[in-house]
Amino acid sequence: MMIVDGRGQTETALLAGEILCPDCSSPLRPHGQARTRTVRGPGDTRLTMRPRRARCTGCRRTQILLPAALSVRRADTVEVIGTALAAKAAGSGYRTIAAHMGRPLSTVRRWLRRVPETHAHWLYEQAVQHAFRLNPDTLARPKPWPSLLGWSLNILAGAALAYRHRVDVDLPPWTLIGLFTQGNLLSPPLRT
Numbered sequence: 001m002m003i004v005d006g007r008g009q010t011e012t013a014l015l016a017g018e019i020l021c022p023d024c025s026s027p028l029r030p031h032g033q034a035r036t037r038t039v040r041g042p043g044d045t046r047l048t049m050r051p052r053r054a055r056c057t058g059c060r061r062t063q064i065l066l067p068a069a070l071s072v073r074r075a076d077t078v079e080v081i082g083t084a085l086a087a088k089a090a091g092s093g094y095r096t097i098a099a100h101m102g103r104p105l106s107t108v109r110r111w112l113r114r115v116p117e118t119h120a121h122w123l124y125e126q127a128v129q130h131a132f133r134l135n136p137d138t139l140a141r142p143k144p145w146p147s148l149l150g151w152s153l154n155i156l157a158g159a160a161l162a163y164r165h166r167v168d169v170d171l172p173p174w175t176l177i178g179l180f181t182q183g184n185l186l187s188p189p190l191r192t
């Protein structure tokens with residue numbers, strides 16, 4: 001699985017052999033489509049996508065090119081999960097967040113449990129890496145944040161805005177955050 005930004009350029013780059021295998025760095029080639037996924041967006045919206053499948057010309061492994069608006073193994077978009085995490089970082093509990101977002105208590109509770117301090121730290125590292133590359137000024141804000149999660153999301157948002165400015169691309173900030181965090185805004189099940 002690889003996270004891509006989901007624009008038409010991805011297909012062009014794939015056809016041109018410019019997307020490289022994460023395992024052996026050989027060019028990937030188109031290899032059909034993965035199964036169709038329908039995930040929940042904000043409120044009652046639904047997003048249906050059929051990710052591209054690609055195969056490595058070197059090691060022959062296949063990869064699914066997952067658009068960055070989707071989270072790895074989650075039924076909700078990065079925007080939805082990210083909004084819940086931002087509310088948690090701002091001090092809301094899971095009951096309030098679930099009621100506000102129209103999601104089951106158990107779902108929201110599961111999301112919030114997937115950002116233990118170790119994962120907040122990982123998010124912070126990704127945030128700093130991207131912000132430093134795109135616009136180091138994003139890191140210089142002196143405002144103190146009560147939690148590492150809140151601070152990390154804030155830097156990620158700053159990096160997303162810097163990316164939009166620099167690359168002149170109209171991707172939604174949460175999609176870019178999905179790209180920066182490689183679809184792992186929540187920690188993968190095997191890591192904790």
Ligand SMILES: [Zn+2]
Pocket residue numbers: 021022023024025026056057058059060061
């Ligand atoms: Zn390979």
